[in-house]
Amino acid sequence: xxxxxxxxxxxxxxxxxxxxxxxxxxxxxxxxxxxxxxxxxxxxxxxxxxxxxxxxxxxxxxxxxxxxxxxxxxxxxxxxxxxxxxxxxxxxxxxxxxxxxxxxxxxxxxxxxxxxxxxxxxxxxxxxxxxxxxxxxxxxxxxxxxxxxxxxxxxxxxxxxxxxxxxxxxxxxxxxxxxxxxxxxxxxxxxxxxxxxxxxxxxxxxxxxxxxxxxxxxxxxxxxxxxxxxxxxxxxxxxxxxxxxxxxxxxxxxxxxxxxxxxxxxxxxxxxxxxxxxxxxxxxxxxxxxxxxxxxxxxxxxxxxxxxxxxxxxxxxxxxxxxxxxxxxxxxxxxxxxxxxxxxxxxxxxxxxxxxxxxxxxxxxxxxxxxxxxxxxxxxxxxx
Amino acid sequence: xxxxxxxxxxxxxxxxxxxxxxxxxxxxxxxxxxxxxxxxxxxxxxxxxxxxxxxxxxxxxxxxxxxxxxxxxxxxxxxxxxxxxxxxxxxxxxxxxxxxxxxxxxxxxxxxxxxxxxxxxxxxxxxxxxxxxxxxxxxxxxxxxxxxxxxxxxxxxxxxxxxxxxxxxxxxxxxxxxxxxxxxxxxxxxxxxxxxxxxxxxxxxxxxxxxxxxxxxxxxxxxxxxxxxxxxxxxxxxxxxxxxxxxx
Numbered sequence: 001x002x003x004x005x006x007x008x009x010x011x012x013x014x015x016x017x018x019x020x021x022x023x024x025x026x027x028x029x030x031x032x033x034x035x036x037x038x039x040x041x042x043x044x045x046x047x048x049x050x051x052x053x054x055x056x057x058x059x060x061x062x063x064x065x066x067x068x069x070x071x072x073x074x075x076x077x078x079x080x081x082x083x084x085x086x087x088x089x090x091x092x093x094x095x096x097x098x099x100x101x102x103x104x105x106x107x108x109x110x111x112x113x114x115x116x117x118x119x120x121x122x123x124x125x126x127x128x129x130x131x132x133x134x135x136x137x138x139x140x141x142x143x144x145x146x147x148x149x150x151x152x153x154x155x156x157x158x159x160x161x162x163x164x165x166x167x168x169x170x171x172x173x174x175x176x177x178x179x180x181x182x183x184x185x186x187x188x189x190x191x192x193x194x195x196x197x198x199x200x201x202x203x204x205x206x207x208x209x210x211x212x213x214x215x216x217x218x219x220x221x222x223x224x225x226x227x228x229x230x231x232x233x234x235x236x237x238x239x240x241x242x243x244x245x246x247x248x249x250x251x252x253x254x255x256x257x258x259x260x261x262x263x264x265x266x267x268x269x270x271x272x273x274x275x276x277x278x279x280x281x282x283x284x285x286x287x288x289x290x291x292x293x294x295x296x297x298x299x300x301x302x303x304x305x306x307x308x309x310x311x312x313x314x315x316x317x318x319x320x321x322x323x324x325x326x327x328x329x330x331x332x333x334x335x336x337x338x339x340x341x342x343x344x345x346x347x348x349x350x351x352x353x354x355x356x357x358x359x360x361x362x363x364x365x366x367x368x369x370x371x372x373x374x375x376x377x378x379x380x381x382x383x384x
Numbered sequence: 385x386x387x388x389x390x391x392x393x394x395x396x397x398x399x400x401x402x403x404x405x406x407x408x409x410x411x412x413x414x415x416x417x418x419x420x421x422x423x424x425x426x427x428x429x430x431x432x433x434x435x436x437x438x439x440x441x442x443x444x445x446x447x448x449x450x451x452x453x454x455x456x457x458x459x460x461x462x463x464x465x466x467x468x469x470x471x472x473x474x475x476x477x478x479x480x481x482x483x484x485x486x487x488x489x490x491x492x493x494x495x496x497x498x499x500x501x502x503x504x505x506x507x508x509x510x511x512x513x514x515x516x517x518x519x520x521x522x523x524x525x526x527x528x529x530x531x532x533x534x535x536x537x538x539x540x541x542x543x544x545x546x547x548x549x550x551x552x553x554x555x556x557x558x559x560x561x562x563x564x565x566x567x568x569x570x571x572x573x574x575x576x577x578x579x580x581x582x583x584x585x586x587x588x589x590x591x592x593x594x595x596x597x598x599x600x601x602x603x604x605x606x607x608x609x610x611x612x613x614x615x616x617x618x619x620x621x622x623x624x625x626x627x628x629x630x631x632x
Binding site: 015216222 | 436437458461462464466470473477484488489490533
């Protein structure tokens, strides 16, 4: 294999992306414009009522009059919350940072004593023993931060006497939101924007291959000593490079708009690596499209068969998916990329945390498999 | 040492029900300028594609530079330069960038590539436009650039598939002169054309192909004198009963 050939073809492909206005728009401008417009319009919609998993850390060993267990039972009775009890706060926080649960509630040691004091003298606040329930929320979930605090507040209110009195010895402290600023809807969508932008490479790859076939360039390159391996490596490298440039541009755009994740450099590095790995599957899907499509026009249409599921099931667009759609989304690579990016950039999960490693494994395996399938199919029907 | 640069032996090429080449056999000597004449759809481009290794013959065999085209295609690709019928050039690259790309695909070193690029751009009259993107070139300029891409690596055997189609008379004359220079350098040139005057002016020998069959092969002078006609056009009419350009 000669690197000179690979470099020349990679250089050519990058120049094409930069110099052709239609390609330039589709790869770099369209995703950002679309994301901003679409995200602003539909980002918060949700058709069905989902169930949110809340981790409960019970520090109240006294459990006077079984108040604590009754309170936990009341949370479950809402049908909106699925309660998962943890033995310690650290384990619960780890699961929260990896997106396994949407919130952690810490019931303080004096909780049951506080409720007992309230029940003994409901009309005399001077005799109440105050307690504060801490709530930690998943900053990577728009529903967790917006929907869960009022739900829990209503449970507390209902639990302390089924009345409308605002006074209660139990107060809810939303730890995550007190400690940090409010996360905007735009920021919730930001990790998905990286995935969203990269998906459009499918169309570009498919068009590039079909156009080169149509205008005889593929045939012309086959006459040269360039091998199939050199050609395919150059294509993969060039689209990985384009994906990297694209990710940098999208990052700059979302940063300017207000997405400024306070995470370590390793998290940023892994985020970009994930986008690069994801671009392999887009090259693969592009090759599959180019295999099926006879013309570049047809390639554009057929590419949407791969673009749309990835788009709606695996990016920020899928924030309000139904439960059945959420199950289907587990079968598209973009879901795992967005999930990992959300964990890294919003939930501040460590790069070595199990969820990130799981997502990384799934993304790597699926993307390499899709790329291999694309190359095999294309090579079977069209010589490279 | 084999004195033939190109050998085709009983090559048949079928595309489903269509027989594109029907038992074609011929030999082209080293240093010869050989022309394959015929109307559109006669099998000229299929012949070139088989010789370049782009198409696998249904039966028969082809050798270029002494190598079996199917079994030793990598060696054949090092020897040949091909100017295809379609103007296959990247429109978003400049003329010079297209030339450099193909020079790199042939793994030329930097100095050789630069020297060959500059020399060929001068000969084809494209130096002034070398830094312009090809999408702004005229049809004739694109054809001349396409020829440069085929010759950038100084190949020993050159396949030119209708190289002057769409060119203005001045450009065509420049290409003819250049082909003459290549022949003087000892290159073997395989030219397909449906311009009879081009074949008469340039070729040492011509083969006339129609409906995938090679119906005559000889020097233009011999073909004209043996058939007692005035030119190659009349030779074609005598063999097929129609003019070569009627089907254009």
